[in-house]
Amino acid sequence: MSVQVVVQTLPYLLRGTLSTVAIAAAVIVVGTAGGVALGLLRFAPWRGVGAVVAWLVELVRAVPLLLLLFFIFFGLPALAIRIPTFPAAVLAMSLWMAVNTAEVVRGGIQSIPRGQFEAARSIGLSEVQAMAYVVFPQAVRRMIPPFVGLCTILIKDTSLAAIIGVFELTRAAQETIERTFRSFEIYLTAAAIYFVICFPLTRFAQRAEARLLRP
Amino acid sequence: MTAYGFEWAAIARGLPYLLEGAGLTVMISSVAMVLALVLGLALAAISQAPGPVARRLVAAYVEVFRNTPLLIQIFIVYFGLPQLGVKLSPFLSGLAALVLYAAAYNTEIFRAGLEAVPHGQFEAARSAGLGELQILRYVIMPQAVRICFPALGNNLVSLVKNSSLVSTIGMVELMFVANDISFNNFRTFEIYGTAAVMYVVIVLALTRLLRAAEGRLLRAPA
Numbered sequence: 001m002s003v004q005v006v007v008q009t010l011p012y013l014l015r016g017t018l019s020t021v022a023i024a025a026a027v028i029v030v031g032t033a034g035g036v037a038l039g040l041l042r043f044a045p046w047r048g049v050g051a052v053v054a055w056l057v058e059l060v061r062a063v064p065l066l067l068l069l070f071f072i073f074f075g076l077p078a079l080a081i082r083i084p085t086f087p088a089a090v091l092a093m094s095l096w097m098a099v100n101t102a103e104v105v106r107g108g109i110q111s112i113p114r115g116q117f118e119a120a121r122s123i124g125l126s127e128v129q130a131m132a133y134v135v136f137p138q139a140v141r142r143m144i145p146p147f148v149g150l151c152t153i154l155i156k157d158t159s160l161a162a163i164i165g166v167f168e169l170t171r172a173a174q175e176t177i178e179r180t181f182r183s184f185e186i187y188l189t190a191a192a193i194y195f196v197i198c199f200p201l202t203r204f205a206q207r208a209e210a211r212l213l214r215p
Numbered sequence: 216m217t218a219y220g221f222e223w224a225a226i227a228r229g230l231p232y233l234l235e236g237a238g239l240t241v242m243i244s245s246v247a248m249v250l251a252l253v254l255g256l257a258l259a260a261i262s263q264a265p266g267p268v269a270r271r272l273v274a275a276y277v278e279v280f281r282n283t284p285l286l287i288q289i290f291i292v293y294f295g296l297p298q299l300g301v302k303l304s305p306f307l308s309g310l311a312a313l314v315l316y317a318a319a320y321n322t323e324i325f326r327a328g329l330e331a332v333p334h335g336q337f338e339a340a341r342s343a344g345l346g347e348l349q350i351l352r353y354v355i356m357p358q359a360v361r362i363c364f365p366a367l368g369n370n371l372v373s374l375v376k377n378s379s380l381v382s383t384i385g386m387v388e389l390m391f392v393a394n395d396i397s398f399n400n401f402r403t404f405e406i407y408g409t410a411a412v413m414y415v416v417i418v419l420a421l422t423r424l425l426r427a428a429e430g431r432l433l434r435a436p437a
Contacts, residue, residue: 062418078404184295
């Protein structure tokens with residue numbers, strides 16, 4: 001164990017951390033927007049749309065993120081669709097984030113008693129209004145804990161971007177190890193940095209969930 | 216720019232290897248889950264011990280492994296530990312990392328499950344004259360298993376998908392085989408597509424199986 005190596009390489013790892021945060025932020029924005037749309041479409045009043053979206057979400061959710069990433073980065077160029085590493089990683093992760101967020105949205109909406117929707121309809125709101133003004137606002141509260149949990153998983157999974165060569169925390173660690181050969185210390189430091197980001201989020205999700213259970 | 220010709224033949228040639236890889240993925244996930252269930256149950260039981268020390272140690276393990284990337288955990292076991300003189304094969308490294316990661320989630324699920332059984336159940340069972348082990352076996356476990364089952368099932372599904380990460384250290388399973396074939400014949404689209412279909416089949420079959428088992432579990436008397 002060498003503490004000195006850790007101290008010397010920390011600034012570089014922190015630069016990687018900034019990139020990790022940037023990737024996660026981009027994915028959370030794009031993926032969440034897509035996920036809320038997909039989640040709401042499952043309750044669309046148009047025939048068949050909900051079922052098709054449900055199938056799509058289930059299929060994509062069954063594929064490991066690493067394979068989504070490789071399919072987009074290595075597989076699509078075969079169709080002459082060539083995407084550089086950074087956007088490929090953001091695209092694959094946003095897709096992953098979107099289908100998983102869609103599940104969170106579905107769960108949240110289904111947890112609201114159906115009577116709320118019917119009551120809103122009976123006082124003259126349209127289906128869209130009933131969803132937008134009555135059901136969704138109540139559902140959002142229940143979506144927060146699982147959504148924050150999802151963000152935590154995403155932040156951990158941004159490490160997969162290193163495998164296709166995107167510069168972020170894990171890639172920074174790998175590059176540092178190539179120079180110093182201190183894999184144990186460097187990976188441990190990287191793990192510690194991920195922990196510092198993820199643990200508060202996990203705690204927040206736990207507290208938010210406990211608050212929901214209280215009347 | 217020449218048009219890409221989709222080649223069914225590339226899939227046909229790769230299929231036997233991919234199926235073997237899929238079999239390995241199922242096997243590795245099953246073995247890892249069994250070990251992670253044993254470890255998780257043991258740690259959840261330990262955390263119920265009197266005094267704060269055991270509970271805090273178990274909680275520390277759970278939080279550390281849940282809040283750091285599995286990929287880094289795999290790298291620490293495979294690349295980091297040899298520096299301390301512990302050298303494991305890719306297979307053992309991958310398996311160890313998957314077990315430790317899944318067990319952290321299982322521990323938390325079991326702990327919450329045990330704590331969800333109302334305390335009155337213990338007291339009622341004790342006043343009925345049951346011993347500690349009997350209480351655990353006949354009163355607490357049947358209830359806790361039902362509470363835990365859906366979450367454990369979800370964790371198993373995650374484990375199947377997460378097992379793809381061990382391909383990065385050279386452990387042979389579906390993802391590794393897909394990489395191996397497509398880097399040799401450059402039919403990346405067909406091969407990764409086929410591998411994706413295989414994961415979908417495994418995950419959907421598993422999900423249906425778990426749902427059926429859950430239905431039976433809820434109906435069956437304790």
